[in-house]
Amino acid sequence: MSSTATAQQTKWWNGGRSPFNLEYGKLMMWYFLMSDAFTFGAFLISYGTIRFSQNFWPDPNVVFNAFPGTGHTNLPLAFVSLMTFILIASSVTMVLAVHEGHRSNRAGVMKWMLWTILGGIAFLSCQAWEWHHLITGEHGVFVDGKIELASQTMGGNPWGRHVDPAVVQQALTVSSHETLVHLAHEYPKEGTTVALDALEKMPNDQLTGIINLEHAHIREKGPIAFGGYFFGITGFHGFHVFSGVIINIIMLTMTAKGVFDRRGHYLMIEKAGLYWHFVDLVWVFVFLCFYLV
Amino acid sequence: MEHQAIASEVTFHHHVPGSENVRRIIKTFWLLSIITIIELGMGFTIYFIHKNPDFSHGLVLGIKGAIVILSLAKAFYIVSIFMHLGDEIRNMIMTIVVPLMLFIWFIAAFLWDGNSYKNLRNNYDKHFQERTTEKKGGH
Amino acid sequence: MSNDANMHGHAGVITHHEVHYDEHHVHHHKETFITKYVFSQDHKTIGKQFLITGIIWAIIGGLFSVLFRLQLGFPEQTFPILETFFGKWAKGGVIQPEFYYALVTIHGTVLVFFVLTAGLSGTFANLLIPLQIGARDMASPFLNMLSYWFFFIASVIMFSSLFVHTGPASGGWTSYPPLSALHQAGQGSKIGMDLWLVSMAMFIVSSLLGGLNYIATILNMRTKGMSMTRMPLTMWAILFTAILGVLSFPVLLSGAILLLFDRNLGTSFYLSDIYVAGQILPNEGGSAILFQHLFWFFGHPEVYIILLPAMGMVSEILSVNSRKPIFGYMAMVGSLFAICILAFLVWAHHMFVTGLNPFLGAFFVLLTLLIAVPSAIKVFNWLTTLWRGNIRFTPATLFAIGFVSLFISGGLTGLFLGNSTIDIHLHDTKFVVAHFHIVMGVASMFGMFAGIYQWFPKMFGRFLNHTLGYIHFWVTMVGAYLIFWPMHYEGLAGVPRRYLDLRDWHSFNKFDDLNKMITVVSIIVFAVQLMFVFNFFYSIFKGRKVRTQNPWGSNTLEWTTPINPGHGNWPGEIPEVHRWAYDYAKDGREFIPQAEPVGANESKDH
Known part of the structure; x- marks a missing residue:
């Protein structure tokens, strides 16, 4: 068709038409996403600034090494890979929905929108599990000469510097009974699986003998800002995914009601699509900054 | 169509x-x-x-x-x-890509100053340095 | 999102290349009072809403400055009437320290955000964009309406914070942590600070909704023939203002969200090694400088968000009223563009004394001083526009010329402060107060006044009273210089800002009379602003009626609409544009409107 010829000859900036050959709604969506990119950019750059101002930063391979249903098996980055693929896949289904929209194929749009929504919900579920795992998973932390239990929260970080095994051995002798029970229960030496109530009745020195220090990875407290940024930024991203799912559900309902067929175009699907892809795009950088480097 | x-x-x-x-x-x-x-x-x-x-x-x-x-x-x-x-x-591509160039200085200056803050603290707060630097053979 | 699509959705098939603007607004039903004056989607009404809300805030913000000037000028005196009004905040008729800091903080916040951002660009972007580019309304009138109402919500929250038990935010308009991050740091760091942050978040949403609309409208909705380089400079200025806002406000949003987290969720983004109120805090590893970086990455563009619309309007007003084409149109556009870019690259010049890496600081010095180039270009072009012009000294012209004067005076001191070595001496002194009040505060106010006097006839179909206008101008002009010029000397002598009482500092006693003079002048200037407010509201109802469509003999499109344009602006077709906005004194004609086709024997453009 003659599009390319038109593109070259048109005086785009002379008024009476869009210089971008776009209707205003899509243009505003693009500019909104640009400003949102600066919101996320500011978050991630702040994270980078704090990280650059620290001598020590936790290794993501150590922090994110769990997978649902596998206990303490060391699977670095496996779960977040799954999350990433879910999001990429949902981006593909979204772009297919937009494609069907171009062809005004209502059934096609609905099918792919449904898959996109499911992908979004799956991603959010994964994120919920990961947050839950980090917040509730208690680790032994070396504080003031003894071992305490701590999890990854907004105000604390158990992924600090390694502690010398000899120091850990010494610290265990002065640590509380509850801490030792927890460690012995979670990280028993091979062949010494003991029931929890039995552990609770054991004396401290016997508990110490059961704990597998290789697995327990006793560390110092790490940089506090790690948790704040992790929950803050993935939370803000998750909020975007959530609102994207809501928008997609609204779009699906409108499609089902035939609103776009009556309007003669599926422009709203395109705009929702832009938003959804942006969420995927942000994840590329969240994934990069928190999990990979 | x-x-x-x-x-x-x-x-x-x-x-x-x-x-x-x-x-x-x-x-x-x-x-x-x-x-x-x-x-x-x-x-x-x-x-x-x-x-x-x-x-x-x-x-x-x-x-x-x-x-x-x-x-x-x-x-x-x-x-x-x-x-x-x-x-x-092309107009559309440019209007999106060009403003993103601002990120270059945004990132460079922030990270530079973050790093500088670390060096300052290491210089003037030896306790901070000793408390947070990974000991040799840590892993 | 769906609503505006409905508004603009076309049922019929339109062949492209053809512009059927008149179809846009056929769906309007009978307007009730609510849809016409309250939840209006008409850009002109929204502009007036922004303006009137801005005026109310300006009165509050101005009054606050008078109050703290009383303290600075007459620290030994008691004012029992203050206790009558403010109770414990002015115990015994003396302004208490917490009250003083609350006054300064709210004065800054209100003037910067609510008056000179929303009140200035909100008003004139809304009023002028569709009128000057030839559009029926904004790209999305619905989002435009939301933009005002988010501003309204922000206003209500900020206003309510004035009445909470512990008082409003008191950490300065920049609200640096740790002062702003810790509830126990002071009265003003309690609930008032949370309300301040939430209000700011609402305000950011408002600015973004507005800014996106302004950009999309200017770029996408220009009428036929209105190429970018035919636009009046007001439009260019507002376009760049909106771009600045859309790219910088999100960064403030991020900074504010992190601050809210630090305040309420126990995170350590900005906090480290703190001992406060007898307590060692567990927060560790954050950086207070990070907040300053985030704040000023937004804050410096914000300065230009305030200034650029004033520059644009001044350019237009000076050209119209000196009956001459603007000098160096493309240079004006180019310098606006350069300022827009540089605005994003210089933020750390506010932070030279924070412990910023001095080597990095050197880059910021260089980039900062570069701003002098486009600024000087603009000043020269304004002066050459006036040069040998047939100047009509209307109040608008006077205020525009006053703007140029203030911009020069305030801009030159910017060169002092942009050099880190001098800034180390001048930082946090009255010199800084004088600099930014002249160049950004008063200058932009002058731009705003110029705009109001110039476009009041378009807004309300009546003129403002010019006699009151002349009094308003001369008192404000002389007053502004009397207030801020001496502050330079105080600052050079080392008088710090943010101190409510300098009496113990004996070397500064010699400024006592000067400080009294400044306070007296500021009261007079404030009273004259109230006179302007009276003029404004009186003239809406009783002002001299506009009898002709184009009272200023202006070229731009807004004067081709009826005297009181309805929603949709032009009753018939939107006029097509055939020339740039500045064909004044050409071919022996006083002015040639943009909509007039180019004549056969017309001489070539510039």
Whole structure:
């Protein structure tokens, strides 16, 4: 068709038409996403600034090494890979929905929108599990000469510097009974699986003998800002995914009601699509900054 | 297909032929997946390098740099193919890409000052340095 | 999102290349009082809403400055009437320290955000964009309406914070942590600070909704023939203002969200090694400088968000009223563009004394001083526009010339402060107060006044009273210089800002009379602003009626609409544009409107 010829000859900036050959709604969506990119950019750059101002930063391979249903098996980055693929896949289904929209194929749009929504919900579920795992998973932390239990929260970080095994051995002798029970229960030496109530009745020195220090990875407290940024930024991203799912559900309902067929175009699907892809795009950088480097 | 005007300000509509478009989308999907897998592989490499107590910081930095470049490639494909920016006219591409250049100085200055803050504290607060620097042979 | 699509959705098929603007607004039903004056989607009404809300805030913000000036000028005196009004905040008729800091903080916040951002660009972007580019309304009138109402919500929250038990935010308009991050740091760091942050978040949403609309409208909705380089400079200025806002406000949003987290969720983004109120805090590893970086990455563009619309309007007003084409149109556009870019690159010049890496600081010095180039270009072009012009000294012209004067005076002191070595001496002194009040505060106010006097006839179909206008101008002009000029000397002598009482500092006693003079002048200037407010509201109802469509003999499109344009602006077709906006004194004609086709024998453009 003659599009390319038109593109070259048109005086785009002379008024009476869009210089971008776009209707205003899509243009505003693009500019909104640009400003949102600066919101996320500011978050991630702040994270980078704090990280650059620290001598020590936790290794993501150590922090994110769990997978649902596998206990303490060391699977670095496996779960977040799954999350990433879910999001990429949902981006593909979204772009297919937009494609069907171009062809005004209502059934096609609905099918792919449904898959996109499911992908979004799956991603959010994964994120919920990961947050839950980090917040509730208690680790032994070396504080003031003894071992305490701590999890990854907004105000604390158990992924600090390694502690010398000899120091850990010494610290265990002065640590509380509850801490030792927890460690012995979670990280028993091979062949010494003991029931929890039995552990609770054991004396401290016997508990110490059961704990597998290789697995327990006793560390110092790490940089506090790690948790704040992790929950803050993935939370803000998750909020975007959530609102994207809501928008997609609204779009699906409108499609089902035939609103776009009556309007003669599926422009709203395109705009929702832009938003959804942006969420995927942000994840590329969240994934990069928190999990990979 | 019949031209349906979306809005009066739009001069022409471009349509990528159906099957070709789908093929392109699927191709991009595989591309993104492969890049992600390569990135993960590099992430694991860092993990194993870290296991060695005297690992080369330069090597780790190099791998991290490569991961950043790969991520930018992913971003390019998402914006260009999935968000169809590559199909828009040049004016549109420029109006999106040019403002993003601001990120260069944004990132450089912030990280530079973050690093400088660390050096200041290490110089003037030896307690901070001693408390937070990884001891030799830590891993 | 769906609503505006409905509004603009076309049922019929339109062949492209043809502009059927008149179809846009056929769906309007009978307007009730609510849809016409309250939840209006008409850009002109929204502009007036922004303006009137801005005026109310300006009165509050101005009054606050008078109150703290009383303290600075007459620290030994008691004012029992203050206790009558403010109770414990002015115990014994003396302004208490917490009250003083609350006054300063709210004065800054209100003037910067609510008056000079919303009140200035909100008003004139809304009023002028569709009128000057030839559009029926904004791209999305619905989002435009939301933009005002988010501003309204922000206003209500900020206003309510004035009445909470512990008082409003008191950490300065920049609200640096840790002062702003810790509830126990002071009265003003309690609930008032949370309300301040939430209000700011609402305000950011408002600015973004507005800014996106302004950009999309200017770029996408220009009438036929209105190429970018035919636009009046007001439009260019507002376009760049909106771009600045859309790219910088999100960064403030991020900074504010992190601050809210630090305040209420126990995170450590900005906090480290703190001992406060007898307590060692567990927060560790954050950086207070990070907040300053985030704040000023937004804050410096914000300065230009305030200034650029004033520059644009001044350019237009000077050209119209000196009956001459603007001098160096493309240079004006180019310098606006350069300022817009540089605005994003210089933020850390506010932070030279924070412990910023001095080597990095050197880059910021260089980039900062570069701003002098486009600024000087603009000043020269304004002066050459006036040069040998047939100047009509209307109040608008006077205020525009006053703007140029203030911009020169305030801009030159910017060169002092942009050099880190001098800034180390001048930082946090009255010199800084004088600099930014002249160049950004008063100058932009002058731009705003110029705009109001110039476009009041378009807004309300009546003129403002010019006699009151002349009094308003001369008192404000002389007053502004009397207030701020001496502060330079105080600052050079080392008088710090943010101190409510300098009596113990004996070397500064010599400024006592000067400080009294400044306070007296500021009261007079404030009273004259109230006179302007009276003029404004009186003239809406009783002002001299506009009898002709184009009272200023102006070229731009807004004067081709009826005297009181309805929603949709032009009753018939939107006029097509055939020339740039500045064909004044050409071919022996006083002015040639943009909509007039180019004649056969017309001489070539510039």
